[in-house]
Amino acid sequence: MTTTEAGAAAPSEDNGHETVTYGYHHQKGEHLKRLRRIEGQIRGLQRMVDEDAYCIDILTQVSASTKALQSFALQLLEEHLRHCVADAAVKGGSEIDAKVEEATKAIGRLLRT
Amino acid sequence: MTTTEAGAAAPSEDNGHETVTYGYHHQKGEHLKRLRRIEGQIRGLQRMVDEDAYCIDILTQVSASTKALQSFALQLLEEHLRHCVADAAVKGGSEIDAKVEEATKAIGRLLRT
Amino acid sequence: MTTTEAGAAAPSEDNGHETVTYGYHHQKGEHLKRLRRIEGQIRGLQRMVDEDAYCIDILTQVSASTKALQSFALQLLEEHLRHCVADAAVKGGSEIDAKVEEATKAIGRLLRT
């Protein structure tokens, strides 16, 4: 929950992506912490393989890492919906359709993995 | 949880859910067709079990049914984002936060199954 | 999607599939009961769509049905491993490789849905 002075120095032009960026900018510190923890889990997996840990224990750790990744994705998605998708809706026009379709496809990819 | 007597009698009042309902109303026929197909798949599974089909073949059919359910969910979700969530954004106020949180939780439940 | 006329007429010949069939034969009644419950859930989904239930409530019910299907698959898989795969191992020869590869592919399909 680090706070950024996002937008402070922000340029005034309002291209679609910039606003999205603000979305998770707020939590950038938290996101990086999560990802570093996941990186640590993956290194832990390498250690387990290297030290001939029991298969099932390795699989348990894989499940934990996958869950952590999904949970990271879900948080990112929430911020994306709250900022980017909501902004497109407010702006009006047809952008909302493109944004929603794009988000839905991303969710579909997460579901299929 | 909530039930809506959507639009039918009272198109003018604008409670949050009404618009959602409209969202998939358009595709109601298509949704029902999809669900009936899935129901047919489940009955097919019963027949397979009953006729002692090979386990792996049953599992293949389970995967197909699960995929069909996920795909139905994804379409419903897309309509929900396009209508209900977008509408909340346009309305302004704090409803968008509640709607996004609710949608994210639903996505989380889909991911976890 | 092979169908087996398992065991019925020919209990003495020992083709790979027969043993598998025995695997879940024991639980046939339980499996059918589970599948009928899932069929009921799918019909419940149709009712929800028909009565314009709230999207999120429908998605919650989809998650429950998907979970029930996965749980059915998992039980079937357990019986398959216990009977068919284990039998192939005991018999010796190369069949175990084929059986394990087949089971792994089925698990992969479940994971990807």
Add this chain to the structure above:
Amino acid sequence: MTTTEAGAAAPSEDNGHETVTYGYHHQKGEHLKRLRRIEGQIRGLQRMVDEDAYCIDILTQVSASTKALQSFALQLLEEHLRHCVADAAVKGGSEIDAKVEEATKAIGRLLRT
């Protein structure tokens, strides 16, 4: 796929886990390579967050990492079934039940993430 000369240089003590270890021992190099690639993907994710990449692009990369983890798990599982579970079946006794139950639970955890 792989053949094991398991036990070749093997110590004489025969505790359940040892055989499992042989299972993926052969592929240890390959497994470590895969895991290092996944570690690289996670570091790539950190870079993306740090450089304010577009949410959807980050989500796509998360899906790829999750898929890579699942695929690693699937390979490990295949080796586990081929070696540990098959060995327990050959040995006879009740160990096969415990091994199958353990493997099924691990698969259940993978499915649920």
